Amino acid sequence: xxxxxxxxxxxxxxxxxxxxxxxxxxxxxxxxxxxxxxxxxxxxxxxxxxxxxxxxxxxxxxxxxxxxxxxxxxxxxxxxxxxxxxxxxxxxxxxxxxxxxxxxxxxxxxxxxxxxxxxxxxxxxxxxxxxxxxxxxxxxxxxxxxxxxxxxxxxxxxxxxxxxxxxxxxxxxxxxxxxxxxxxxxxxxxxxxxxxxxxxxxxxxxxxxxxxxxxxxxxxxxxxxxxxxxxxxxxxxxxxxxxxxxxxxxxxxxxxxxxxxxxxxxxxxxxxxxxxxxxxxxxxxxxxxxxxxxxxxxxxxxxxxxxxxx
Numbered sequence: 001x002x003x004x005x006x007x008x009x010x011x012x013x014x015x016x017x018x019x020x021x022x023x024x025x026x027x028x029x030x031x032x033x034x035x036x037x038x039x040x041x042x043x044x045x046x047x048x049x050x051x052x053x054x055x056x057x058x059x060x061x062x063x064x065x066x067x068x069x070x071x072x073x074x075x076x077x078x079x080x081x082x083x084x085x086x087x088x089x090x091x092x093x094x095x096x097x098x099x100x101x102x103x104x105x106x107x108x109x110x111x112x113x114x115x116x117x118x119x120x121x122x123x124x125x126x127x128x129x130x131x132x133x134x135x136x137x138x139x140x141x142x143x144x145x146x147x148x149x150x151x152x153x154x155x156x157x158x159x160x161x162x163x164x165x166x167x168x169x170x171x172x173x174x175x176x177x178x179x180x181x182x183x184x185x186x187x188x189x190x191x192x193x194x195x196x197x198x199x200x201x202x203x204x205x206x207x208x209x210x211x212x213x214x215x216x217x218x219x220x221x222x223x224x225x226x227x228x229x230x231x232x233x234x235x236x237x238x239x240x241x242x243x244x245x246x247x248x249x250x251x252x253x254x255x256x257x258x259x260x261x262x263x264x265x266x267x268x269x270x271x272x273x274x275x276x277x278x279x280x281x282x283x284x285x286x287x288x289x290x291x292x293x294x295x296x297x298x299x300x301x302x303x304x305x306x307x308x309x310x
Contacts (some may be wrong), residue, residue, distance in 0.1 A: 169226025262269025
């Protein structure tokens, strides 16, 4: 294993304007992604993060997969538009799953053109899992072979959405990385136990310098992400479940469902239903964890790597 394989390279894909609106310019918008492993490998694992996160969330998982696969794998971790190193959109109402899924299709087409994909796996945390439900039903270079849904399913608990809405998009700046890490931990305890070093590693990529305020830091994402999110209602969320269940029931990929045993977003009843219908997901729960497992802990890494590479 060469050391460059264990560091990601930052790449970009140009996405066309989303249906119903324009991106950051008339030419659409640019989505960043972090590429790990062998850029010519035919086995691709696409890892897609949660609502307010970014692609560096998967550093530990990506490095682990590359090592376990002896480098014969490409692990791709996009910054969904509006986050990380990706562009921000002019129309905040486009910060929704259809835009994100369309961008992933463009990304997969680019990856396939760079080096033919003969096996495609998907790991999606929370929002990234919902994007995966949509993408699995679209024409792809190859069908998704293995799907990991990380603490998410077709039915999302409304109280969890309310909780997330209390902090999403709230303008806040920080004096230091440590201050920011402490503030993020206060709203992220559902991620489960982490050492201080692990939490700092997850926190650093979440921060950007504040323009015209030397020494100050802000969160990486466009605060306008909150605009469509906060327009959701309990009724519209329940209505959307029907479509998501239809998408789930049509999945043919082998499916692993991860759940934090204390999750407030994915209920035990929904997880059990996902094991009975559609792809009949195999459920793995992690004690002492809520929403959502970060796949940094050894037990979580073993469960995911064993499924994807077994």
